[in-house]
Amino acid sequence: MSVHIGEDSARWSSLLIKVTWAVLVLGVILGGILWVVLDGATGEDIGALTWVITFTAAIALMSVRQMILAERE
Amino acid sequence: MLMQGITYNTTMGLVVGIIMILVPLFMRATAADNGRPIAGFGWAFVFSGAFLGITGMHMTLTWPLEQIDGVFCCAVDNVTFGEPAAFYGLLTLIAGFAILRAEDRAERGIRKMDLVATLRPILYVAAIGGFGLILFGIAGLHFGQWRPPEVEPIARLLAGSMIEPLMVFSMYVFTGIAAILSPFALTNKTVGRAFTIISWLFGMAWILLGLSLFYGHVGFFPFPFNNPDVMHP
Numbered sequence: 423m424s425v426h427i428g429e430d431s432a433r434w435s436s437l438l439i440k441v442t443w444a445v446l447v448l449g450v451i452l453g454g455i456l457w458v459v460l461d462g463a464t465g466e467d468i469g470a471l472t473w474v475i476t477f478t479a480a481i482a483l484m485s486v487r488q489m490i491l492a493e494r495e
Numbered sequence: 496m497l498m499q500g501i502t503y504n505t506t507m508g509l510v511v512g513i514i515m516i517l518v519p520l521f522m523r524a525t526a527a528d529n530g531r532p533i534a535g536f537g538w539a540f541v542f543s544g545a546f547l548g549i550t551g552m553h554m555t556l557t558w559p560l561e562q563i564d565g566v567f568c569c570a571v572d573n574v575t576f577g578e579p580a581a582f583y584g585l586l587t588l589i590a591g592f593a594i595l596r597a598e599d600r601a602e603r604g605i606r607k608m609d610l611v612a613t614l615r616p617i618l619y620v621a622a623i624g625g626f627g628l629i630l631f632g633i634a635g636l637h638f639g640q641w642r643p644p645e646v647e648p649i650a651r652l653l654a655g656s657m658i659e660p661l662m663v664f665s666m667y668v669f670t671g672i673a674a675i676l677s678p679f680a681l682t683n684k685t686v687g688r689a690f691t692i693i694s695w696l697f698g699m700a701w702i703l704l705g706l707s708l709f710y711g712h713v714g715f716f717p718f719p720f721n722n723p724d725v726m727h728p
Contacts, residue, residue: 471707477706481516485695488520489523489695492527492529493531494529
């Protein structure tokens with residue numbers, strides 16, 4: 423069963439998917455660079471923290487998308 | 496007495512966050528009133544509530560715990576993590592079954608779906624528990640339990656600063672406030688909006704903390720594995 427959604431909601435939901443992909447790709451690469459470039463345990467911690475923030479941001483963006491769609495798609 | 500603190504609050508923290516962002520999503524979906532089934536949300540609450548309730552109950556009943564040298568946590572983990580997890584996990588599990596039953600009876604024409612009447616008594620229980628969460632937040636800040644251990648990966652970046660204690664304090668306090676607001680969020684628009692913002696924002700904070708533990712807790716206890724400068728045996 424599919425329920426019609428408005429033009430604005432459709433545009434935002436499509437944009438949020440693209441932003442989520444961009445955040446994931448950039449965050450994973452940035453975390454990897456920080457892990458390697460920064461020295462010792464602090465570098466590893468900052469790299470891992472970057473991945474944690476990246477994954478959290480992706481969840482936040484997708485939850486906002488679901489909130490906009492309200493199960494109408 | 497256990498020789499090690501409880502480390503499995505990784506997924507527990509994540510599930511707390513999942514429940515807190517699922518609730519506003521559920522409210523939005525039911526407000527849209529588009530005739531689609533809500534059983535999926537019911538089962539999501541059953542799963543997440545069961546996970547949190549079972550692990551929280553195990554944690555609550557595991558006592559005493561040994562204090563670990565160099566960290567400020569652990570001895571009262573069963574109280575500050577286990578009890579709220581058991582309380583809200585079991586409540587979420589029951590709410591999930593209540594949603595499923597309400598929809599099933601509506602579909603079979605027995606009784607019209609009334610989510611307010613179905614969920615509000617359960618949310619009264621959640622609201623009263625919310626005051627306990629606020630006190631846990633204050634106690635953890637006052638007695639130093641929210642300080643990051645100097646040996647825990649990621650958390651040790653914030654060792655010595657007040658950032659993590661204040662973050663955990665606000666997560667407990669605002670989760671408590673969200674719980675207190677929840678029975679009134681069903682019928683009052685302003686309260687509903689405040690509840691949605693607080694629940695989503697602090698749900699994301701629990702997810703952030705939970706995900707950081709997925710890395711940090713693996714490297715926390717087995718010394719010297721958490722120190723890359725020391726060769727692993």
